[in-house]
Amino acid sequence: MTGRNSRLLLSAVVAASIVAAGGFGALASDAEDAVKYRQGVFQGLKWNIGPLAAMAKGEMAFDAAEVELRSQRIANLSTTIVEGFPEGSDMIADSDALPEIWEDKDVFMEKATALGEAATDLSSAAPTLDAGGLGPMVGAIGQACKACHDDFRAE
Ligand code: HEC
Numbered sequence: 001m002t003g004r005n006s007r008l009l010l011s012a013v014v015a016a017s018i019v020a021a022g023g024f025g026a027l028a029s030d031a032e033d034a035v036k037y038r039q040g041v042f043q044g045l046k047w048n049i050g051p052l053a054a055m056a057k058g059e060m061a062f063d064a065a066e067v068e069l070r071s072q073r074i075a076n077l078s079t080t081i082v083e084g085f086p087e088g089s090d091m092i093a094d095s096d097a098l099p100e101i102w103e104d105k106d107v108f109m110e111k112a113t114a115l116g117e118a119a120t121d122l123s124s125a126a127p128t129l130d131a132g133g134l135g136p137m138v139g140a141i142g143q144a145c146k147a148c149h150d151d152f153r154a155e
Contacts, residue, residue, distance in 0.1 A: 030086070030088075030089075031086075031088050031089040034084055034085070034086050034089040035084075035089060035094065037084045038081065038084025038097075042081075044077050045074055045077050045078075045145070048070045048073045048074050048077070049070070049074060049138070049145075051066060051070055052067065052122075052134070052141070055067065055134055055138075056134050056135045056138040062130070062131035062134065064127060064129060065126075067122065067123075067126040067129065067134065068127065071119045071120075071122035071141070072119070074119035074141060075120045075123060078116035078119060079112075079116060081112045081115075082108070082109055085097065085108070087102065090102055096153050097152065097154075098152050098153060100151060100152055101152050104151075107151070108148070111151070111152070112148070114144045114147065115141065115144040117144075118140040119144075121137060122137045122138070125137060
């Protein structure tokens with residue numbers, strides 16, 4: 001086969017697989033992408049609450065600017081949670097999402113909003129906060145995580 005013909009064959013194979021992906025494959029791969037996206041969002045939340053928890057426990061020096069940055073990120077990420085749970089993205093093997101998310105979508109959204117509020121409370125307070133005031137506010141953020149996990153995440 002000449003180089004030109006093999007390139008033509010290759011583009012035909014690529015075109016066929018794109019068509020296939022647009023057919024029955026599309027929903028499954030969109031749903032898998034949604035699971036990866038939301039798990040990434042949650043990893044981002046975990047990453048950013050880490051220094052806050054460390055400061056609250058006295059394992060890391062209190063730093064108001066760092067508190068403000070981390071809590072703002074958590075507030076921002078909280079607004080990106082719900083879009084990671086589109087219809088049809090349940091029943092994915094490596095997801096811990098419970099079916100109640102799609103049955104009680106309003107409650108699920110409220111839990112995401114509550115996280116945003118707790119994080120915004122902390123970012124607003126950060127400039128005038130001291131180490132002693134940090135613990136309860138980080139605790140409130142942690143409670144907002146837990147409140148959603150208790151109802152909507154498999155153990
Ligand atoms: C509105 C509900 C909700 C809130 C709020 C929430 N989570 Fe989650 N979290 C979930 C659900 C549902 C899953 C399971 C997602 C999946 O596997 O599809 C999850 C999964 C996770 C995971 C595992 C991700 C992975 O890689 O599989 C971590 C870590 C996590 N959450 C941390 C947090 C932290 C930290 C907070 C608070 C700062 C938080 N979550 C707030 C619902 C929530």
